[in-house]
Amino acid sequence: xxxxxxxxxxxxxxxxxxxxxxxxxxxxxxxxxxxxxxxELYEQGRLAENGISLTGGVIFHTAVSDAGIGPTSSxxxxxxxxxxxxxxxxxxxxxxxxxxxxxxxxxxxxxxxVFAVTPPASxxxxxxxxxxxVAAFPEEGIEALYELTVxxxxxxxxxxxxxxxFDR
Amino acid sequence: MSKLHYDTVVDRxxxxxxxxxxxxxxxxxxxxxHCKAKETNPNAGWVLEKLIENAEEAEKNALPLCxxxxxxxxxxxxGKDATLPGDFLPAVEAGVAxxxxxxxxxxxxxxxxxxxxxSQKKGLxxxxxxxxxxxxxxxxxxxxxxxxxxLMLGGGPELRGKTLRVFHKHNFxxxxxxxxxxxxEAVALLGCQPAILAFGVGRSNFEASSLALxxxxxxxxxxQTDVEKEITDRVNAEHIGALGLGGDTSVxxxxxxxxxxxxxxxxxxxxxxxxxxxxxxxxxxx
Ligand code: SF4
Ligand code: SF4
Numbered sequence: 001x002x003x004x005x006x007x008x009x010x011x012x013x014x015x016x017x018x019x020x021x022x023x024x025x026x027x028x029x030x031x032x033x034x035x036x037x038x039x040e041l042y043e044q045g046r047l048a049e050n051g052i053s054l055t056g057g058v059i060f061h062t063a064v065s066d067a068g069i070g071p072t073s074s075x076x077x078x079x080x081x082x083x084x085x086x087x088x089x090x091x092x093x094x095x096x097x098x099x100x101x102x103x104x105x106x107x108x109x110x111x112x113x114v115f116a117v118t119p120p121a122s123x124x125x126x127x128x129x130x131x132x133x134v135a136a137f138p139e140e141g142i143e144a145l146y147e148l149t150v151x152x153x154x155x156x157x158x159x160x161x162x163x164x165x166f167d168r
Numbered sequence: 169m170s171k172l173h174y175d176t177v178v179d180r181x182x183x184x185x186x187x188x189x190x191x192x193x194x195x196x197x198x199x200x201x202h203c204k205a206k207e208t209n210p211n212a213g214w215v216l217e218k219l220i221e222n223a224e225e226a227e228k229n230a231l232p233l234c235x236x237x238x239x240x241x242x243x244x245x246x247g248k249d250a251t252l253p254g255d256f257l258p259a260v261e262a263g264v265a266x267x268x269x270x271x272x273x274x275x276x277x278x279x280x281x282x283x284x285x286x287s288q289k290k291g292l293x294x295x296x297x298x299x300x301x302x303x304x305x306x307x308x309x310x311x312x313x314x315x316x317x318x319l320m321l322g323g324g325p326e327l328r329g330k331t332l333r334v335f336h337k338h339n340f341x342x343x344x345x346x347x348x349x350x351x352x353e354a355v356a357l358l359g360c361q362p363a364i365l366a367f368g369v370g371r372s373n374f375e376a377s378s379l380a381l382x383x384x385x386x387x388x389x390x391x392q393t394d395v396e397k398e399i400t401d402r403v404n405a406e407h408i409g410a411l412g413l414g415g416d417t418s419v420x421x422x423x424x425x426x427x428x429x430x431x432x433x434x435x436x437x438x439x440x441x442x443x444x445x446x447x448x449x450x451x452x453x454x
Contacts, residue, residue: 020214063235066296067274070235073359097411098359119215119411120360120445121222123190123231141292142274154218156211156413165211168407168414 002152006056007092009112015157017165021116022152023093027058028135031072033143035059035082038136042089050136052145054090061096065142068126071097071118080104087111095155099166105159115159128153172314172454174259180452181263182270185240185318188450189232189271192223196420199389203362203417209407212415216362219410219444233445234360237273238320240264240301243385249312260304260316265297267318272296305378313453317385320448321440325363328354328441331373333434343369343435344395348402350439355418356408360443365399365422368438371430376438383425384440384447396422410444420444 003011005025015021030038041047047054061079062069074080074096083094084107094108097117108115118125131149138144158165192200197220204216226233242260246252267273277298280290302321309315334346347367355363364387368379392400399422409415429435 018211063274065235065274066272067232067237068235099412117411117413119218119222120234120236120443121218121225122235123226123229123233124218124222126231126235127225127229156214158413165413 005058007058008056012092012112012114015114015160017157017160017163019157021155021157023058023155024151024153025149027060027095027148027150027153028052028054029060029062029064029069029146029148030082031061031063031143032076032078033140034137034145035086036078038145039082039085041136042085047089052135054086057091058093058095059086059091060148061094063142064132064144064146064148068122069129069148070120070122070125071095073098074115075100083107083115084111087113100159100164105162105164108159109162114157116155117158118153118155125153172253172256174255177256177259177454178263178266180454181260181316181318182267184316184450184452185264185267185320186230186271188318188448189237189273189320190226190230191450192227192233193389195389197223199420203420207410207416209409209413209415211413212410212417215410215413216417232271232273233448234322235274236322236324237268237271237276238322238448239299240268241319241321241381242301242304243317243319243382244304244306245309245313245315245317246306247309247311247313250314252314257304261301264301264318268296268299273299275299305381307382315451315453317449317451319381319384322443322446322448324358324360325440325442325446328358329439330354331377331436331438334437335434343437344398347437347439348399350437351399351403351419351441352406354439354441355403356406356412358441358443359412360445361408361410361412362417362420362444364420364442364446365403366440366442366447367399367422367424368427369424369429369435370427370438371436373436373438375427376436377440379425379427380438380440383423384442385449386425387421387423387447389421392421393424396424399424
């Protein structure tokens with residue numbers, strides 16, 4: 001299934017776990033360093049003045065370096081903790097890898113957001129990226145908040161509407 | 169053997185590092201294709217397909233297989249009739265640094281004095297080449313060749329590795345069962361499955377982990393011993409699966425290197441839980 005950002009709630013509602021999706025459009029990146037700072041901006045109501053719009057958005061848990069992009073483990077404390085609040089702030093797809101806790105599964109459901117995973121296929125994923133720019137926190141280097149433009153970026157829906165692919 | 173020039177060595181080692189970071193060997197591609205063909209879980213099949221596409225894309229465009237480009241490790245095989253000039257080791261070191269820049273690798277070298285490097289308080293160098301290679305190993309071989317293998321070791325497998333004594337009770341199966349138990353636990357936690365398991369069995373922590381690295385250097389995915397196959401099959405029976413999504417392919421292959429042993433009731437076993445892009449390695453010969 002092809003999805004384009006910004007994502008509507010209808011599109012998210014139509015997704016179920018095990019769906020293979022291809023994402024096209026602008027997405028943000030962030031991990032341990034940038035995500036807590038992004039939440040701070042949101043809580044201070046300062047996203048717009050920094051040119052950031054999270055509504056219908058995607059956050060990809062990755063660093064952005066000359067070596068490319070690739071998912072880091074989303075169950076690292078700072079990253080997993082960001083998921084409920086950034087969902088509340090408008091993020092619809094959190095994209096990374098690894099199993100998330102029952103509390104996060106419930107929070108995603110409550111906010112109508114989903115979690116998708118993608119393999120650490122950096123050469124492939126980097127080839128899907130047509131543009132990148134630092135959107136905030138340049139002092140974090142490769143861990144800054146980047147805005148990427150991607151075309152047909154592959155992922156699989158892992159957690160949606162209270163169900164998780166990792167429950168076996 | 170022709171006279172070795174410093175600049176030639178630097179250039180060849182740099183190219184070898186790039187090859188290690190951007191290509192799968194044909195036997196590894198065959199192993200992936202084989203697992204993909206018999207995978208019964210559609211999600212895992214999708215992951216294996218993406219990993220194959222990734223390897224093709226990486227080789228075609230000389231892009232890193234993974235953005236964690238790893239820490240360089242070097243093994244030198246030195247022919248007994250070869251002559252190694254004194255500046256060979258500095259040239260290898262310079263070649264590794266040049267290769268990291270040529271790739272380019274992720275700039276991961278940590279700045280500062282001893283305490284600052286541990287705490288990462290001084291931050292990172294902007295230069296990918298700042299990441300020094302690990303202490304190297306030299307192995308004697310027949311003939312007059314000098315072979316250099318560069319292995320790029322990523323962070324995930326480092327977190328899931330283990331080196332520890334195992335009491336063998338004079339029964340090989342006891343040690344094997346312990347190796348399988350370690351592997352099941354490590355593969356479940358790895359995150360970037362399928363894993364490639366490398367075991368060394370020796371007399372000291374140093375020897376056992378050196379042997380595990382040697383097993384990765386020698387890795388041929390077309391050849392599996394009974395012991396290697398048993399370990400792979402028993403971990404695959406857990407159905408952890410590619411990217412932890414379930415299915416039949418938790419482990420792509422296992423490589424075991426058993427070294428000399430000593431009179432004692434224990435053996436030192438070292439496990440490296442190499443990940444789905446491993447073993448990133450390539451060899452050049454002088
Ligand atoms: S474990 Fe391997 S594939 Fe995963 S991020 Fe690390 S180096 Fe890359
Ligand atoms: S037996 Fe000897 S070598 Fe072993 S720990 Fe004791 S003093 Fe050291």
